[in-house]
Amino acid sequence: MSGLLPSLGRALPSASSSRAAAFSTSALVAAAPKMGAKSFAKKKSPSKRQGPSPRVKVHRLKLTSNLARPAPDMSDLVQLFPESIIAENTAKLSVIPRKTFDVIQTFGLPAKVDKDLTLGAPATVIRQATLDIVKALENGKDGDSKEARYMITGERGAGKSMLLLQAVSYALESGWIVFYQPRASKWVNSSSQFAYNEEKMMFDQPEAATDMLQKLLSVNRKTLSKVKLTEDVVLSDATVKKGEGLDKLIDHGLKEDSDTAVATLDAVLNVLSTQTQFPVLFAIDEVQSLFCTSKYRRPDFKLLEAYNLGMPRVILDLLSGAREMKRGAVLTATALSQTDVLPSDSLIKGLGLPIRRTMHAYTPIDETYYNYANSGIKRIDVPFGMSGHEAVAMFELFARKGWTSNSEYQVSSFIAFHISPVMLSSPVMLMCSDYDLGSEAIRRIEAPLGLASEHLHR
Template sequence: MLPLASRSLTAGSAIASASRNGVASLIQARGYAAKHGPPAKMQKQGFINKSKKRRNPQDKVDPKKFKRTPAFKPLPMNVMKNPLLTEGRTELQLPTFHPEALIESNIAKVMEFPLESNVINRMGVPKNLNIEYRLLAKPCAVVRDITLTTLDKLDAASSQSSKDNRVVLTGSSGCGKSVVLLQAAEYCKGRGWIVMYVPRAYHTVDSSTTYVYDSRTRTYVQPKFSWQILRRFLDVNSALLQELKTTNEFPVERKAPLAAGSTLVNLINIGLQEGSLAPSVLSTLMSELSQQTKYPVLLALDDFQALYTRTTKYRDPRFEAIKPYHLSVPRLFLEYASAKRTFARGAVLGALSQGRFLLETPLELCESLGLPYPKPAGPYVKRIPELVEYSQGLQKLAVPEKLSIDEAASVFDVWNHDKALHSIPDDDLFMSKYSEASGNARAFVWKGLLATLTT
């Protein structure tokens, strides 16, 4: 039996040790503790390479060492020297996708997007289109009747407020909604519009970028994603933004504020230089674009239903799912989609992406667009009032479920010219693949034409 003093000393040491362990556990739970090395058992069994040193972040990185070469990238004709690659193959010659060429006589013709256009190069495309354009020698798309219908709506919206021009492209999976949206963005760029094209809006809610709570706006701001939008937006529209001026002063922390009358290029550069200010700069930029009447503005959003998801993959400090309208970027897009904020000239164009990411269209958006909901939905099924409010006033534009025979034949000729067909390209092969796909655009290419390479 220990003396009283010894027992007190031992108890005090235990309490102190428990306190230290509790603080250490709390620090580790918050992610601030130093990372410990792997267990000794794993090191002995050879799972850990001890000789590999961790790179110092301050060291210079060789860009050639970390450069990623995309898969299936086509080679130019002047690089291919082997007769096996060049025999019977010629340069792919297609008409250029220009606004003047988009007339009814050119329906069912495949056109290549101009090389000088920065919409594809800077803002990107959806993943499935990105793979197709790596396989093809040139990025191109077939002009369809729905393409001209969409462009006619945009021509009418060029002199109107975006309040009456909020359109969502709907249709079955693989019918070509994303291609029509890309064609609309390219068309508006050629017509002198200011274009903000977001090909993967799902990344605004999938917790792929950092987020910080802003007590001023009571939302979770997304600095990195906002910075990416600003950089790509400036690369595409720099010439037009140089002519537009700010109407109000923009405060900058620890620096002189940006005076009113500065160009929008200077405003964007502040967000690019100070990443923490990117969300505020993006919101201010959209407000300035809303007020100006010199150029029409197009806000094109693919994966449109991702903005209306009931729960995102972001988590708050209590590890509860954050609503999309509590995130800065989705909330900004939702305000323009619901006409809470509008462009004086322009339109909002979205495209649903069924089947991608297993993200279904929510009930509130289906009811607003008049779409069938895949699950039983009666009056007792809960609706989120915020999503109902954000989905009011949206117009539906249905994309045809099937390619026409002429449209599919033009696509068939392009892939045949690029030597993507293993079988003999005759009428029987074309009709068999068209019938197998039931005319669906994506299935005709991926499960029809490209499937011949595996037979």
């Protein structure tokens, strides 16, 4: 019995401990003991090496980017020389001569076709519209620019920028003095300095004028050196003597500060307007941006109209005939991919373009823009969609360059052909079903795409 007391005392709490429990601020109820970290720890057995580590198997990477592919061989294609732009070469692939393309790159390229022309050879398709534009330039090269003022218009993706580029290539190869601006929206997007000219009552753009002079000289130096000044030209700190070449005038202007560039450009344009040795081409893409309110602001924070800025005013005067060249042409193109500078209502009404939005008697029309547009500019309307043979040539280009169906340029081209991009998996079937192309055209597109002839008969 006495042996049970110690064990019973251990099992039952004492009175003092009970009282302490009643006034305790912490729970003394026995909780389940926490499992120590060691409870689930597994004993790690030391790793045993059995000889050298096995080698990692290296797989060869397969690069699918266009940048990783070798440049396609385009040596068999027609070179886009003036004598090649003939009816017999319509709907054929051609390549802009490398020397000429390098010169064009001095001016820059349209944003939409920049990547596609610089990857591999600068290939393009000679279209019926190409022949029409070249014929218009050829007919006007010996006459007054007032009779050769053109605007290439058409739906988005119709190929207007490429047609303008082909015309520039033709003019350079034919000995014209050429100025090409592929992105006219830069003149109105408030990206360069401007200053008010009290004498002209408009805003000069010295940086843009300098850029224009530099490119004009870089591309046409040899030809400009043959155009002689007929009188002395006084710049800010120098006088260019009568009999000097026009290239010397530009050189002097570029040596001075940027403000002198504006006066130099005016003098250069005056000389180009009166000389008759060489035809002069002003080629402007995104021209619709010159018929809109600009992003520049006056000191009172009101937005400036494009015709109040120096560079747009030069082109608007040439395009409207307010400034004439005795020998030359002005060729422009609209670019509907520039959604922030779509054609204004004034341009649409003045040029008679298709109306894309509701216009009524109270639609605001800027009279100045309207008069510029309604000045006798000749429209060159590019049809929406290519002929069947022209489309085949484009597919051949896609195949040669290895472009996939998600290529931005290819997708936009499908839209221009009235073709759905999902049809790329069977382009030959598409061509055969939509057009009467003939076996030779079928073989042209079938071979580079690697399609078997049985695809045609499924």
